[in-house]
Amino acid sequence: MSRKSKQPTTTPFDRLRNRFQAHVASPISQKNQSCRVDRLDSDNDDDWGRMLDDLRETEGVTVQADAAGVDIDWRKAPIEE
Numbered sequence: 500m501s502r503k504s505k506q507p508t509t510t511p512f513d514r515l516r517n518r519f520q521a522h523v524a525s526p527i528s529q530k531n532q533s534c535r536v537d538r539l540d541s542d543n544d545d546d547w548g549r550m551l552d553d554l555r556e557t558e559g560v561t562v563q564a565d566a567a568g569v570d571i572d573w574r575k576a577p578i579e580e
Contacts, residue, residue, distance in 0.1 A: 512546040537568035
C-alpha cells in the first residue's frame with residue numbers, strides 16, 4: 500500500500516509573497532536597493548493590500564504604489580556628519 504504525502508498547500512498570498520521576495524532578492528535589486536513589482540490581473544485585491552500594508556510597516560522600507568504596481572526602496576539614508 501503506497502501512501503501519498505500531502506503537499507503543502509500554497510495560497511494565492513504565498514505565491515504573491517514569493518514573487519515579491521524573488522524581485523527583492525534579485526542581484527540587480529540588491530545592487531540598487533530598490534525594485535518594482537508589477538501587479539498582475541490574477542492578484543487578489545485583499546492579498547495585494549495586505550502585502551503593501553506589511554511592506555509599509557517594515558522599518559527602512561519606502562513603498563510607492565500605483566495602479567500598475569509598487570516601487571520598493573530600502574536604500575539607507577546618507578549619514579550626516
